[in-house]
Amino acid sequence: DTLTAITGGAERMRIDSTGAITTPNNPAFLVRYGATSANVTGDGTAVQLQGNTEVYDKGSNVSTGSFTAPVAGTYAFQSQVYLEGVGSSHTGCYHFLETSGTDRSAFGGVFNPYNFQNTNGATGFVSSWMIEMAANDVAIVKINVSGGTQTVDIMGSTTFMNTFSGCLIG
Numbered sequence: 001d002t003l004t005a006i007t008g009g010a011e012r013m014r015i016d017s018t019g020a021i022t023t024p025n026n027p028a029f030l031v032r033y034g035a036t037s038a039n040v041t042g043d044g045t046a047v048q049l050q051g052n053t054e055v056y057d058k059g060s061n062v063s064t065g066s067f068t069a070p071v072a073g074t075y076a077f078q079s080q081v082y083l084e085g086v087g088s089s090h091t092g093c094y095h096f097l098e099t100s101g102t103d104r105s106a107f108g109g110v111f112n113p114y115n116f117q118n119t120n121g122a123t124g125f126v127s128s129w130m131i132e133m134a135a136n137d138v139a140i141v142k143i144n145v146s147g148g149t150q151t152v153d154i155m156g157s158t159t160f161m162n163t164f165s166g167c168l169i170g
Contacts, residue, residue: 026168027070029062030055033154033162042090042152046144049079049154051164066140067166069133077131077166079141082124082155086113089148096144097129101137113145113152122155130169139166 001017014022031051040047051065061068069075077097093113113123133139141164145152155161 025059027059027061028165028167029057029059029067030163030165031057031062031065032157032160034156034158036084036156037154039085039150040152040154041143041145041150042085042087042148043150044144044146045150046094046142047154049081049141049143049162049164065164066138067164069135069137069139069168071168072134073132073168074170075131075133075139075166076128076169077139077141077164078126078128079164080124080126080160080162081143082122082157082161083113083143083145084122084153084155085151086117086121086123086145087148087151088114090114090145090152091147092145093123093125094142094144094146095125095127096142097127097131097139098142099131099133099137099139101134124161 003015004011005013012025032053032055033051034053049065059070061070081095091112094110116123
């Protein structure tokens, strides 16, 4: 009741009796940010999110928040970010995925971060992207808050408040 595809002596794909397909070698990763980065943006400075805790990395394609595509294909990425220190003058926020090889950025959000603060003064948001990448292209996530001074922190946490994840989807 199971179909298994093996190449090079290793299982590459399995279809079980329910029709579920698993591909154990597809690249996939999740990193989180445990340490707060203080006063890194707010004045229009674009800051790369630096993951310091690797939750998983199938294929070992992640290094401090940079993902290198091992094969050409369509990749899905998601990033979740929480900011602190946003003031009323901070009227612009850009959360984007930047990729090499294609010389382009995919913007996930453009908004006024001050208007979205919670009662603790934090601003949080999630962005998702689907991007065509060539083998060896690199993807990173950046955040840019503008309109004020460089007082905005990227909050660190021992939970999954700030993350960058991705996987090959086709």
